[in-house]
Amino acid sequence: MVADGPARDAAEGPGEAPSAAGGVAPGGDGGVRTIGVAIPIPDPYGAFLQARRASFGDPLAHAIPTHITLLPPTEIPDSEVDAVQEHLRAVAGTETPFPIRLRGSGTFRPVSPVVFVALAEGIGGCERVQAKVLSGPLARPLPFPYHPHVTIAHHLPESVMDQAFKELAGYTADFETWGFSLYEHGRDGVWRPQCDFIFGDGAVPSPGGNRGGPASQ
Template sequence: MIGVAIPIPDPYGALLQGKRASYGDPLAGAIPTHITLLPPTEVDGVELDAIEAHLLDIARKERPFHIRLRGSGTFRPVSPVVFVALGEGIDDCERLQALIASGPLARPLDFPFHPHVTIAHHLPDKVMDQAFMELATYSARFEVWGFSLYEHGEDGVWRPQRDYVFGVGGAGPRTEDDCPTES
């Protein structure tokens, strides 16, 4: 199981992951803070070379852009999710998502693409309301350097496997020492 996402850099990523954990979301420790570009997708291991070549080609042609996170939103009642909304960078995320969800990663989506950062999922309504209210005035701005390929481990944790840096392509396997930071 793989996914592709824009990781949210620290200090914003850590702060939002901490907020998610404070609401009692059991997935807070298993899912790094991100903006999904390709939702969880089951692939055959033999497809990984073609998928990685596809992602590398996209990254080489793209350029950094800015995202502004601003305020909260919800998909309720359709889906029990509260999220931090994007106030800037939506068009860039939509373009990038369409490119990624083509070729070897083409698949139908369960919901229309809407870039966001999940902060509460499948929690009691009272907790969802609290998350929505507490992050209503949240704001952060950062430069998007690229995106990451994630793999869902047998332990249920999503881990970044490889970074794809805009204008360059792949940066190879990801390690804690070489994670890109905010510019």
């Protein structure tokens, strides 16, 4: 999630997503909220990569849970929340857990100022789930081809981006993804999970989710 503008953040090739930019927070004026859908990176890997992102001085490090984007920042009316959740529940019900292997670093520069940890396994699974998520009530065009990744540095000085690229070049992590989460963007600029969608099962509220409050996202 980034604070640079929703059009740019919607880029699922180059770009950071979900993004903290744009949109009206849940319960805000106009009854519109900004959502994103992503596969969370489980701890200890997620916490480690978030800490590394913070160590590079990325001001968004603590506003963005470590993730692989499925749906970039998208505004929806409050009236469509139930339909979106039902859609996501149906998508999750058609899938089964699959392995993901993170290995090494990559970058979208010079097209977009992003350094990321790359997927060596699980790309096909992410692509399949992403295509299903971006259908029905969430159907939308993307300005770039979908490229699953885990952002670790965004919009930082070139020397810092180079440092991030080098320091994560040897990084590896293996885990099985259980499903994906629906996130909302809060007035405080923080993205928070609201509901988890379990592959082959259903949906459960995310711990600590605050669906009704103005700071939930």
